[in-house]
Amino acid sequence: ETGVTQTPRHLVMGMTNKKSLKCEQHLGHNAMYWYKQSAKKPLELMFVYNFKEQTENNSVPSRFSPECPNSSHLFLHLHTLQPEDSALYLCASSQVSTSGSYEQYFGPGTRLTVT
Amino acid sequence: AQSVTQPDIHITVSEGASLELRCNYSYGATPYLFWYVQSPGQGLQLLLKYFSGDTLVQGIKGFEAEFKRSQSSFNLRKPSVHWSDAAEYFCAVGPVTGGGNKLTFGTGTQLKVEL
Numbered sequence: 001e002t003g004v005t006q007t008p009r010h011l012v013m014g015m016t017n018k019k020s021l022k023c024e025q026h027l028g029h030n031a032m033y034w035y036k037q038s039a040k041k042p043l044e045l046m047f048v049y050n051f052k053e054q055t056e057n058n059s060v061p062s063r064f065s066p067e068c069p070n071s072s073h074l075f076l077h078l079h080t081l082q083p084e085d086s087a088l089y090l091c092a093s094s095q096v097s098t099s100g101s102y103e104q105y106f107g108p109g110t111r112l113t114v115t
Numbered sequence: 116a117q118s119v120t121q122p123d124i125h126i127t128v129s130e131g132a133s134l135e136l137r138c139n140y141s142y143g144a145t146p147y148l149f150w151y152v153q154s155p156g157q158g159l160q161l162l163l164k165y166f167s168g169d170t171l172v173q174g175i176k177g178f179e180a181e182f183k184r185s186q187s188s189f190n191l192r193k194p195s196v197h198w199s200d201a202a203e204y205f206c207a208v209g210p211v212t213g214g215g216n217k218l219t220f221g222t223g224t225q226l227k228v229e230l
Contacts, residue, residue, distance in 0.1 A: 004158070031216055043205070043220045056217065090158055096216040103149055104218055106158035 002026055004107035006091050012113045013081065021076040021110045023091030032074040033104065034066060035090040043090075049074060050096060081114045088112075117142045119208050121221035128196050129229045136191040136224050138206030147209040148189040149218070150180055154202045162204075165189065176200070201228040 004025045013019050025032060034046040048056035049068040063085075065077040074091055088111050092104040118141045128134055140146060147166055151159040163174025170182040180191045189206060206221040 006158075042222045045217060048217065050216065088156075092159075094216060102147070103161050103164050105161065106151075108158045109156070111156065 004091060004093055004105050006089075006107035006110050008110060009108065010111045010113075012115060013078070014115055015081055015083075017081075018077070018079040020078065021089055021091075021112075023074040023076075023107055025072055025074075025091075025093035025105070025107075027093055027095075027105060029093040029095045029105075030071050031094050031096045032068060032071070033092040033094075034074065034076055035092065036087050037090055037109070038087040047076075078112075081112075083114050086112055086114045117146065117208050117210070117219045119206050119219050119221035121204075121206055121224050123224045124222070125225045125227065127227040127229060130198050131195050134191075134193045134196045134200070134226070136204050136206075136226070138189045138191065138221060139187050140189065140206075140208045141187065142208055142210075145184065148180075148182060149207040149209070150174065150178070150189075150191045151205045151207060151220075152176075152202050153205065153223075159205060162191070196226075196228055198228045198230055201226055 007022045030051050032049045036044045045058050046060045047066045052068050063080050067075040088109045090109045091107040094104040095102050120139045122137055149164045150162040152162050153159045162178050163172050165172050165182045173179050178193050182189050203223045203225050205223045207218045209218045
């Protein structure tokens with residue numbers, strides 16, 4: 001595997017279900033991100049992890065719970081979602097240093113439908 | 116706060132014609148600048164980036180972009196568009212130093228290519 005991979009690619013879940021999205025980066029990066037992309041809306045940054053530590057949470061509802069067990073893996077745990085949470089969820093990774101941030105590399109996304 | 120404006124929501128060009136997609140940014144200093152492309156149902160792919168140096172940068176798939184500090188712009192160009200270039204294009208800006216690793220994305224420009 002190369003780059004950033006995401007599983008599953010498609011997910012349909014009911015509002016009472018619990019599911020998890022998985023992201024893995026094979027680039028040796030030290031930062032990982034979750035984004036939400038909804039139709040007709042700008043890309044929304046949800047969470048940022050630097051060196052496995054969460055450094056940003058953009059007022060995301062608690063029904064979304066991220067987990068970063070190591071610098072290569074990132075999960076997004078989902079529970080009691082709402083229909084408006086249906087979207088494409090994108091994972092990205094990058095290399096960061098004291099001299100600045102660098103380009104982010106994106107996975108193919110998970111298309112989530114909440115019924 | 117940093118921001119990115121892509122004034123054109125949709126652009127239609129004929130195959131073989133030249134293309135220019137506009138991007139204007141607002142930032143306190145020279146930022147890192149990026150262009151990404153997204154095909155339907157896919158993640159974002161990095162086309163090119165500007166960090167410093169030569170203001171005309173070359174990217175993949177025959178794309179180039181020019182950084183103009185005086186105009187706060189980073190427009191994307193391609194001399195001859197191919198039908199496979201039809202996609203959505205995103206401009207993004209990131210901090211050079213000390214500003215964390217958050218990218219700010221524009222709202223995107225949807226490119227349609229007429230055969």
